Amino acid sequence: MTMGLFSKLFSSKEKTAQREKYKIGMMKTRKGALSGLKEVLSSSKKVDEALFDHLEELFIMADIGVNTTVKLIQQLRDVTKKQKIEDPRQLESVIVDTMFETYLKGQTVNTNIRFEKNGLTVILFVGVNGTGKTTSIGKLAYQLKQSGKQVMLAAADTFRAGAIDQLKVWGSRVGCEVISKEAGSDPSSVVFDAIRKAKSQSVDVLLVDTAGRLQNKVNLMKELDKIQRTIAKELGKNAQETYLVVDATTGQNGLSQAKIFSEVTPITGIVLTKLDGTAKGGIVLAIRDELSIPISFVGLGEKLTDLDYFDIEDYIYGLFADLFEGEGSHGSNR
Amino acid sequence: MAFENLTGRFQMALRRLTGKARLNENDIDEMMREIRLSLLEADVNYKVVKEFTDEVKELAFGEAILKGLNPGQQVVKIVNDELTKLMGSQAEPLKLKTSGISVIMMVGLQGAGKTTTAGKLGAYLQKTLEKKVMLVAADIYRPAAIDQLKTVGKQLEIPVYEEGDKVNPRTIVKNALKFAKDGGFDTVIVDTAGRLHINETLMDELIDIEKITQADEVLLTVDAMTGQDAVNVASAFHEALSVTGCILTKLDGDTRGGAALSIRKVTGVPIKFAGTGEKLHELEVFHPERMASRILGMGDVLSLIEKVEEEIDEDEAMSMMEKMMSGKFNYNDLLKQMKMIRRMGAFSGILKMLPGMGQMANMDKVDDKQIHYIEAIIRSMTPEERSNPELIERSSGRRNRIAKGSGRSTTEVNRLVSTLEKQQKMMQQMSNIRPETMERMASGTPVSQAKRNRGKGRGGYRF
Structure with missing residues (x-):
């Protein structure tokens, strides 16, 4: 365990702007869960069980979940014992480092989109109802377009009323073609058409919107399997990225979502939406911990530009923003 | 054989009667930890869980333990009852105007x-x-x-x-x-x-x-x-x-x-x-009352509690117990007992749920069919024979007739006869001994060990 990670978190000045966004996104109310960390640490006289209980409460309140919380707390106990840490203030860096390492799991996590070098890249968006799949597609389409890619959207949510219209609105806002059929059509046939069309028009990236489905609906999950198989057939492989869109307010059910969706189709990353509320979206840490699925993007607001690549440092910073605030202008003076 | 497990069941029943009658702090603390985790995993807010478990803990302390349940299950019952109360006991309708918009x-x-x-x-x-x-x-x-x-x-x-x-x-x-x-x-x-x-x-x-x-x-x-x-x-x-x-x-x-x-x-x-x-x-x-159990999880425990509440007539159980203790236990009583058990569902399933039964040595051998066979044998007895087991004990002719009538072998009939006999004796002995000893027995502590603990010359119980 190095203290380096913690100071690194303070020193990288160039990130201040983006970090500010996370902070604004995640700290809109001071009542939010993990913002109590500083208070807990400064009001505790020594590192004892009462302090660990407080930390446990903070982690649970961020939806990190019982299992991962217990694991994190145990690691904190071990480290404090090994390093003979007695002053609660010293715990700050240990907590951040521990979370950091729990997330990385000793791997290099690269969440950049795996674009096809020559040819079409297909990105499939899946998830339960109401998590923000269509909105995330709109935002990502905008960013890809800005970076010079030619983007196409496929309206494979043929079930929900207004879903096709919603995607079309995004299409016209961003300025890209939307492939759709009438409501109630077979979603796989929409995907089939879209891939053919995208190939013939040399489109770079095809973003596929699917209907929200609860993971315990076997028939709907089979439908998703069929969509992925259609992609595999037309593309010669699975979609380069399949994102599970998870609402930050989601509790422990997020684990079940990640688990069952990845049983049907390999999930390459998570899009964590609505992080601009008071929810902390800690369930994604549990998902990473238990299923090794990384977080790829975060939704931080309602504007077209409010979708960012996930950055674990910024995320931890957002969780503990109050902790860093007192340390100077985002710690750049350390 | 099923009968030995029935004996076990009686022991457990005794334990419930003579053992813990009220919840103590230890029982509650032990269960509260699990309930806390279960509620947190169900996404109940941390502070709500804390408040709720603190309240229930106080409520549960000293609460009488329902017959048919062990202390842990009793705590689950209290928690579920309180959850249901908290969620509201019935559906709340919309309050709309009777006239106007x-x-x-x-x-x-x-x-x-x-x-x-x-x-x-x-x-x-x-x-x-x-x-x-x-x-x-x-x-x-x-x-x-x-x-x-x-x-x-x-x-x-x-x-x-x-x-x-x-x-x-x-x-x-x-x-x-x-x-x-x-x-x-x-x-x-x-x-x-x-x-x-x-x-x-x-x-x-x-x-x-x-x-x-x-x-x-x-x-x-x-x-x-x-x-x-x-x-x-x-x-x-x-x-x-x-x-x-x-x-x-x-x-x-x-x-x-x-x-x-x-x-x-x-x-x-x-x-x-x-x-x-x-x-x-x-x-x-x-329907809020249905939601409480979904949130709490622990479905198997809750369904057992429900069954126990529904199906076991406490008075019936009590009179059965008295009969057993008096040593006048006959085939009619045995039949009644079988019915009680069957009402509660598949025998092997129910045994697993019963307190302490999981540890019973013959657990795996429990066979719902055995209950059927025993019932068939008893039903092939005359009313006199049922109420007076000695008649069968004394006559091999009767035993043969019963075997034929029930379609079971004479050996099985003999086994049933001797088991009832043994049970009668045991019950008589039990009713003469001190409650603490019974409790220890029921909790599975080997008798020999119990003797040692009591010191030389103070034991001498024979089972």
């Missing part, structure tokens, strides 16, 4: 399911309460939200009032009310835009709409999968508006739905409906 406002975070639920609720009111319903599209922000409501309205044949996405929602609802009055509608459901509870501008808009419409019901739509944040969301909406009820959506998923409990405990707002599917008729009146 009633207004229902749908509010909530983005993606909670307001639009779908607005449609479902409209269909419900139209169908079950025969209301003349109109939907109002006041979500001008989300792309195609109006289209969505229009599509839903069309499917349900409910008119949708809309003015596109360029008009201020305050104006839209004002006009909508006028339109409803002219059109002879009596129920207006306003679909508002999803918003974060910390977005002041949009919250102000809701406050204004509530004022303009004098809404009869302000229904907060909450995703059943919501985690710890449910409390913040519900409190914020409730502070800004007078929320009259909640609708829990997506309850057909595999979530435990602890958010329901958090919201209820923190705001006191009742949950009135639950969304249970994607189709537009899939909205149900919410």
